[in-house]
Structures are given as structure tokens and as C-alpha cells.
Amino acid sequence: MKPNILIVDDETPHRAMLDTVLSAEGYNVIQAEDGDEAIELVGNQFFNLILMDVRMKRIDGIKALQQILKISPQLPIIIMTAYGSVDSAVKAMKSGAIDYITKPIDIDILKISIDKALTSQQITEENALLKERLGEKFDIAGIIGRSKPMKRLLESISMVAPSDANVLILGESGTGKELIANAIHQNSYRKDKPFIKINCAALPDTLLESELFGHEKGAFTGAIGKKMGRFKLADKGSIFLDEIAEMAPPTQAKILRVIQEQEFEPVGGTSSIKVDTRIIAATNRVLKKEVEEGNFREDLFYRLNVVELKVPPLRERSDDILPLSNYFLAKYTKKNKRQISGFTPMAMDLLMRHDWPGNVRELENIIERSVIMTRSNTIKSTDLPATLRGEDLDKVTEPVDLTPGRSLKDVEKEMILRTLEEHNGNRTHAAKTLGISRRTLQLKLKDYGIT
Structure with a gap:
């Protein structure tokens, strides 16, 4: 229309x-x-x-x-x-x-x-x-996402959160699975009750079982007193089991019992403890493959996988790179008491073109580092790691790459972005150096997807 x-x-x-x-x-x-x-x-x-x-x-x-x-x-x-x-x-x-x-x-x-x-x-x-679909009271709990994959994910969260179903969150490392778990809990009827988190990969098997279920005094060497486990702490609330695929088979069996019977025994204990806890689990592995290879219990997989949510990697949500970058820039300029206004067009172009194998966590790390290391009031391409800049852009003073086979448009784009970089993003000065009007420069940048 x-x-x-x-x-x-x-x-x-x-x-x-x-x-x-x-x-x-x-x-x-x-x-x-x-x-x-x-x-x-x-x-x-x-x-x-x-x-x-x-x-x-x-x-x-x-x-x-x-x-x-x-x-x-x-x-x-x-x-x-x-x-x-x-x-x-x-x-x-x-x-x-x-x-x-x-x-x-x-x-x-x-x-x-x-x-x-x-x-x-x-x-x-x-x-x-989106707000209407999600409901006026839906709390996205700090999730930044305007791309289509994230909008679909938020809609799914809005539907599953009010239920009491167990949820399995899948996604690569650094995609923000914990934020998704937070959003599920904050939009459930359990939101005023405890939300307990534990990383299953951070502890050896013996300690993980003790952390989850607690232990009695003298249950093992070093157990000098009775300890309440995470499941008991999460009673009437939710528990987030991150990196669930790293859990050993005996601990998996205990988790299955909690789901089926809503009870467990502490390490070294003889009496059962009743709990009412919603389980939200996450992994960066293909859990179904782990089941096929005998590393993960099939019955536990289906008990956890009542609802499955997949968090898209950053490379599949490029529309979110700019708002995420601006969010992290504001966060770390405030934290480090710096006055940084934004990114030069060349720096933003590099951020947009990077593949982001480390996802949002990698982006956050790079922005924080750039805020600390830059000597300017803008983040330049030279403030970004070499992995983003590439060898041909390692120094903006190097000649423009005129390798045969490059299109005139690509060469022009590189020249414009480098000139902007040299003028700290000042478009009026860059246009004067390039010998074009500011309006023409604005139109060129718009064509490159840079605003």
C-alpha cells in the first residue's frame, strides 16, 4: 500500500x-x-x-x-x-x-x-x-532485539512464560540464554519467588550434586555442616540449569526424580525433601545428538524439552548489531567515566560485517575494550581488534586496495569510509576533502546502510 x-x-x-x-x-x-x-x-x-x-x-x-x-x-x-x-x-x-x-x-x-x-x-x-501481542505487562528483562528472529523469540516467551512448563533453551555460547531464562521467570506467576541459577559446567560432579540437592553434615570429606541445596532454595520459584549437557548420569537421574516426583534426598541424607520448582535448562550443545550418543538420558531430555526455545546467533540478527553496540557503548562509557559520542561509519561498517562467532558476548567485550582503549571521542576502526579490521584495514593510512576484480562501488565505499575515519566522522569535513557535497555523501552512506 x-x-x-x-x-x-x-x-x-x-x-x-x-x-x-x-x-x-x-x-x-x-x-x-x-x-x-x-x-x-x-x-x-x-x-x-x-x-x-x-x-x-x-x-x-x-x-x-x-x-x-x-x-x-x-x-x-x-x-x-x-x-x-x-x-x-x-x-x-x-x-x-x-x-x-x-x-x-x-x-x-x-x-x-x-x-x-x-x-x-x-x-x-x-x-x-509487538507490545500488544506480548501484553502490556510483559517484561523483556533487558533483552535488546528488533530483528525478526528476536521478535519471534519474544512472542514465544510471552506464550510459554505464564505456563508452568519446563523449558529448554538452545543456543550458541554468548547468545544470551540466561537473559531469556530471566524473562521467562519474570513473566511467570512465580516472579515474586526465588530465581536460582547454577552453571553445571562450573563444578565437578561431586560438588554439583551437593550444590543442587544439599548435603548432611559428614556426608563427605569437608562437609563440616548441613547445607541447603539450590532446589530447596528455589522452592515455589524457578531454577536455571545452565550447560545442562555437562551433567553426569547420576546427577541426571536425580534431576529426573525431582521432575517426576517433586522430591529429592540431600547427599548423605535418608529422608526426602518435597519441592515445587519450575526448571529452565540451557545448553549450547545439540542435546538430541547427546542423547543418541548415550551422553544424556533420553527420558530426562523429553521431561526438560516440554517447550524448546532457540536463541538465534548474532550473525542471523544483524538488525540488532547497531542497537546492541549503542547500548554497550552507553553502558561502558558510563562505567569508565568516558565521553564517547558514537562510532565512526568505518567502525560501524566493520561491526556490521563481522561474523560474530562469540555472539553478543563477543560484541560486548569488544565495545568495552574499545571504550577503554580509544583516545578519541568516537570509536574508530583502529580502536577495534585486528580480527575485525583484517590485514588490509589494519592501518587506515595504507593505500586503498585496487586489486583487479574489485568493483568501482567497493573502492569508492572504502575511500569514503576512510576519509570519514580521518575526520573523526565529521561529514561536512569529509565531504569537502572528497570534493563532493554533504548531501551526496549522505546519500552514499544511506546506500551503504550507514545512518
Whole structure:
């Protein structure tokens, strides 16, 4: 469906020109000659965006803007103002305009502004729809994800969390399986009860059994007193068993008994302890293969795998790299008391192109390191590890790679990103060095997927 754009301007030739340009771009354009007509139209039909002049005869753009946003608070409005009318632009932005452009209109800038506004509106609507699907009270517990794979995962969490089913979370190391477990517990009816976590790979078998089920005094050498186990601590709540595939067969048998009979015996004990605990388990292994190879009990696998959730690796959710990077940048600049504004385009390009075998954990580690090591107020490509930069980008002063077979577009992209890097991301200075307009540079970066 074509987006509906309302053009509001009391100058008929200017309005007609904008209609022609935007119609050619594939938009469905409606015209209004003054603010009062625009208010009436918004009250009667749907628009995706409004492009409105400030100075009009009957009702000016600012007053019309304020009235329109009372009717449709989320409607994006771009204000057109005469060159040098800074006060009008500031007033428009304070009143709720999403952007402003100056007359005479630069068509390329207008297209960028409209595209940006519509994209932002689409994301807002998608988030609102997701929130509606997940429910107003759904707590994503610090999960950052706007990509399609993560949205699907969040929807699955919203459905399984309110149940009392055991959950098996699968995913590579560093994908954030513990965050998913947190979200399940925080959105269950057990959320006000304990949420106990244990990494099954972090302890030897004998100690793991003691940690899970507790022990009596004298049960083994070093057991100088009675100890309560994690399952008892998690009574009426949830327990998260991370790296479940590392558990030894005898401990697996005890876990199976807890699931089937809701009871267990402490190490060295003779009486059973009753518990009501929801089990959330996770592994980075293919658990079904472990079953086939005899390393994991098949009956326990099916008891744990009532609901299976797969956490996508970072390479399959590239839309999340930028928001995750910005989140970690804010986190570690605050922690290390640094003033770092963001990433240069070349640095962000390298982050976007990396395969991320260590997933989100690797990304977080790299951002933290870069925050600590950079001497600039932006993260440059040279602040990133050599594994991301590659040998040909190890030094931005090296000649541009003109190897036969490279496309002109690739060479141009490398030259533009390097020039931006040299100017610390300043697009005006970079454009001057490259001998192109700032507008042309903006369009090139947009084509590269860098904003």
C-alpha cells in the first residue's frame, strides 16, 4: 500500500511541484491549501506523514501542527520554513514536528527526511504491535532485539512464560540464554519467588550434586555442616540449569526424580525433601545428538524439552548489531567515566560485517575494550581488534586496495569510509576533502546502510 502524504502549503505552484515529485516517488499525495483544511482532512482520513509550511494565511503551521497532534498524536509532521527562520524551526520541533527543512526545498534532502520519518514510524508501529501481542505487562528483562528472529523469540516467551512448563533453551555460547531464562521467570506467576541459577559446567560432579540437592553434615570429606541445596532454595520459584549437557548420569537421574516426583534426598541424607520448582535448562550443545550418543538420558531430555526455545546467533540478527553496540557503548562509557559520542561509519561498517562467532558476548567485550582503549571521542576502526579490521584495514593510512576484480562501488565505499575515519566522522569535513557535497555523501552512506 502506498503511503499517504498530506502537503499543506498556501502557495499553489510550490504545492503542485511537491505533489509531482512525491507522486513520482510512489507516494499517494493529497493537498491542502491552509492549516484549517489540513486539520479537517486529518480528522476524516488516515495519513502516514504531513509536509506542512509554517507561514499560511488562515492558520499557520505551528497552530495547525498542535491541533493535528491532538487528533493524531503519533502522526509524523515535517515542517517547511524559510531559510534563516531558526526560531520557527525550533518552535515547530518543540511543538512535536519530527523534522524541518528550509525553503527553497532541496529535493534530495526532502526525500531523505521523508524516508527517515516513515521508517521511524514503521518501527514505532511494529513495536506497538509487538507490545500488544506480548501484553502490556510483559517484561523483556533487558533483552535488546528488533530483528525478526528476536521478535519471534519474544512472542514465544510471552506464550510459554505464564505456563508452568519446563523449558529448554538452545543456543550458541554468548547468545544470551540466561537473559531469556530471566524473562521467562519474570513473566511467570512465580516472579515474586526465588530465581536460582547454577552453571553445571562450573563444578565437578561431586560438588554439583551437593550444590543442587544439599548435603548432611559428614556426608563427605569437608562437609563440616548441613547445607541447603539450590532446589530447596528455589522452592515455589524457578531454577536455571545452565550447560545442562555437562551433567553426569547420576546427577541426571536425580534431576529426573525431582521432575517426576517433586522430591529429592540431600547427599548423605535418608529422608526426602518435597519441592515445587519450575526448571529452565540451557545448553549450547545439540542435546538430541547427546542423547543418541548415550551422553544424556533420553527420558530426562523429553521431561526438560516440554517447550524448546532457540536463541538465534548474532550473525542471523544483524538488525540488532547497531542497537546492541549503542547500548554497550552507553553502558561502558558510563562505567569508565568516558565521553564517547558514537562510532565512526568505518567502525560501524566493520561491526556490521563481522561474523560474530562469540555472539553478543563477543560484541560486548569488544565495545568495552574499545571504550577503554580509544583516545578519541568516537570509536574508530583502529580502536577495534585486528580480527575485525583484517590485514588490509589494519592501518587506515595504507593505500586503498585496487586489486583487479574489485568493483568501482567497493573502492569508492572504502575511500569514503576512510576519509570519514580521518575526520573523526565529521561529514561536512569529509565531504569537502572528497570534493563532493554533504548531501551526496549522505546519500552514499544511506546506500551503504550507514545512518
